[in-house]
Amino acid sequence: MDFVSIHTWITTLVRKAMPELPDVEVFRQHAEKHAMNKTIRGVAYNDAGKLLKSPEQTISRALKGQKFTRSSRTGKHMFLKTGEDRWLAMHFGMTGYLKYWKDTDKRPDFSKVIIGFEEGSNLSFVSKRKLGEMKITDDPEDYRRENGLGMDALDIPFSEFRKSLEDKRGSIKNVLMDQSRVSGIGNIYSDEILFQEKWHPKQRFEKLDEEALRSLHKTIHRVLKTAINRDARPSDLPANYLLPNREEGKKCPACEGKISKIKINGRGVYFCPDCQKL
DNA sequence: AGTACCACCTGACGGC
């Protein structure tokens, strides 16, 4: 193994916190497993800056002395209930994640907000950059409406899927990532879905027929579910998936071709030009 | 309406 391969291998291993739907679902499960029904002693803020969309005081007041009693998620947004009509809403931007920890030497770097429980453990909102958000809302459903979020990509039945996209036009890549129609799919997983469906990213969405739409809907569900079952670690996805090989020039897992990279709206898009023809 | 591009932020990495 040469140096470049070793380097790629290491970055693949340590790469984490890719907050699209599967990642946020794993954060939610992590919170559900560790952080529920424990009395909150207080909240500490560390360079949280513009992450906070509610004042520190509002967040602290909503959490202190309370317990998280429920969790929910829509797309890439997650919610923890702290009281009657009080929910902590979180979005993780490009680098955020949640981490439950006990010993001080386990505190993650870049813990922007630390929720401390009376028993001595903590839940960190970790983010290297300040692109995510945290706020208090009285109802996740209102929050969803206010933010113009479409139905969750994992929950949406086919009839709703078809309806919410019926007048939609443009590249299939952009359509999949439009959070106002179907929420939760980002740049990474849209690449995987298109690879599985063998659509070129620039395929016009409006050209898809009923059968193609049905297949797309099924594949969205399958890909997201598979990722969640593997803790949203791209390197653990099945061998016939694109994501473990999402790198320019790498061998396509389905044919003898090589993976290409193009730009769409300034985002890096990876696909196999032999499998995914326009 | 769809697309391109910039801005928001800041760490990580490659090249020199």
Next chain:
DNA sequence: TGCCGTCAGGTGGTAC
């Protein structure tokens, strides 16, 4: 070793 340019999975706004 260090400086500098480039890039990154998020969203939102603007201009065409």
